[in-house]
Amino acid sequence: MKNRLVMSPNSSIITILFAIFSFNAFAQRDSVSLVHVGFIYPVSSNGQRAASYTNRFSLHAIAGVSANETGAAIAGAANLIKKDASGGQIAGAVNLIGGSARGMQVAGALNMVGKSASGMQMAGFANIVKGKAKGAQAAGFMNLSGGAQGLQIAGFTNIVKDSVQGAQISGFLNKAGTTNAQVSGFMNIARKVRGIQLAGFVNIADSSDYPIAIFNFIKTGEKSIALTLDESMTSIASFRSGGRVLYGIAGVGYNLKSNPKPLYAVEAGLGAHIGLAKQLRINLEAVSHSLSDFEGGHYFKNSVRILPGYKLGSRFEIFAGPTVNYVTHEREDEFSFVDKYLWKNSKSTDFQGVFIGFNAGLQIIL
Template sequence: MNTFYNEKTQPSNPFKGFLKALGFTGLLLSGLNSFAQDKNPGKIHIGFVYPLSTNGTHAPLDTNRFSFHLLAGVSSVEKGFTFAGFSNIVRNEATGTQFAAFSNHIGKKAEGLQIAGFANTYGEGQGAAFAGFGNISRGNVKGAQLAGFGNIARDVDGAQLAGFFNKATSVKGAQLAGFMNLSNKDVSSSQLAGFINKAENVGGSQFAGFINIAKKVKGVQGAGFINIADSSDYPIGIINLVKNGEKGISVTTDETTSTMLSFRSGGKTLYGIIGIGYNFKNKDEVYAMEAGFGAHWFQSKSFRLNTELTGMSVERFKAGEYFKSSLKVLPAFRIGKHFEIFGGPSLNFISTNTTEGRNLHTKFIHTWGNKWGNSLQGLYIGYGGGIQFIL
């Protein structure tokens, strides 16, 4: 009996074509690697996941100039383009571009561009790092960090931009975050955050939705509520606790007999105002609340001109609301070291829908709405003044 099969009788192998292609690819890649080793520094590294690649188990010791892995790749040094469907792991330096659907991990310095769907981690960086969630550098960064959630580094010479927070030791540039920026030392440019900024010295400005904290701020310190600093001449906040600034408690009244007890605080030029009070003109129990900003002009030892922009709300009418916004021009005279008297005209806009609110003032430059109906908006000239005890 003939024990051999001919081509017609031999069973077909469905993997024969694939195995031949794989073998040919391996020979081709081996040739390319041999050529790369002879002519250029670094290999071409292609694979699925370590150690299923052209570099095999030797991959953690190899230097590559091009790497492409369907899932994850491991190498010692990368000097060109690196791609992974999930993650790139480079034990030492990486130069060029590293792209991964999930993460890039570089043990030492990353020089070039890093793009990851989730995170980039590296020793130090020169270039830009983009991540859907976070960029974490254990050393210094020269360039930019951009992340959907957070950036962390030591000294940053460039910018940090994050959806939630940025943290660095010092920044020669700007920090912009949706919630918080933190710098243990100096920020040469500005900090912009949705909630809080904190730094030692700020060469530019700080803008936060709620609070700014620093020692010395050269530019504007703008917060939705409070600024804290040792030195800040231009704080814009309702409360400004500036060590080298000015704080005072004042009693004021205006043309509607709304009498306020207020706290004024700020720097040499700008200050904030917050106060509570009572309106004595109306027969109902009506309580007033006031907040705003002010600025000092033409300052001398005994005189200065204060301008203020405030908003005041009067409550406890039987029903409805009363709101007044005012632009005030208030010449102020110093009496001794701690007292100041001030007073002057104001331009006021009111909006009310109560009879009591309409009766607080009756002479207007111009009105909107129905003066005798349910609502009234009006513009008029008023006056006010008070006395302040400077702490």
């Protein structure tokens, strides 16, 4: 037939090449690249248009630039991603993501995300997420985010603008809105704490039933000033502060006995309120107590106190009860506060003993 179309081998090759060229042109228009390798922008396989590409895998000796990453991105210094990233990003210094991140980011210094992040972030210095961080964050210095769901661990501070559905652990400071738990070496700050708030020095919150620190400033909690006396005739003026259940104790005082040298006292500890009735409760306390003449004589006592307390109105409480005490001091120091011991060690270099004592006091609830 005259109208019959016959394709030569050469025309077949041209057709195939045209199809390949058309596919590549389509891919370039869509700015999609399976592999992006390079040295530093714009010296890479995506060249000057690298910032418009979405890559499945990126590998750069120093720094890579892209629009999105959907797999793995590895750079000796920095991954700079304009929009979103998923999978894993590893950089010797910085992962900078303008949009959202899903997966894992590991950086020698900084992970910074412009929107939300889900997965795991690890940085030598800081993880910074403008939106909510879901998953785990670990940083040598700081974790900073708008919200958090998961665990935050930082060498210095965790700061979250809104709520934390998880726990914060830091060497110095935790700050959040509503949170489940906070643990820090120095200070915790929150609006509402559902669980434990543990700090080396101070807790601050609007609501926290279980703060553990020497000083606790809880808006819905209780603060008081107490004057106490124990079996050694040591009088202590102490500040008690905490939540509905747990509280901290810090005090100073003086031993009232006629000693060869004046003995001054300091004490610190933790307590718990156990409610029995409207005006009656038990204050259970664990306290470390020290007496010193500041010239070498020291008397150390660790006590567990069971102190029933009765409230006189809303501002005053009287309490008294037994204590179990462990004491230690140098043998050449004569501290004749107690005659009868449940147990004492007569062989050690320092004197050690356990005895039953008492503690009584009056406190003014502020």
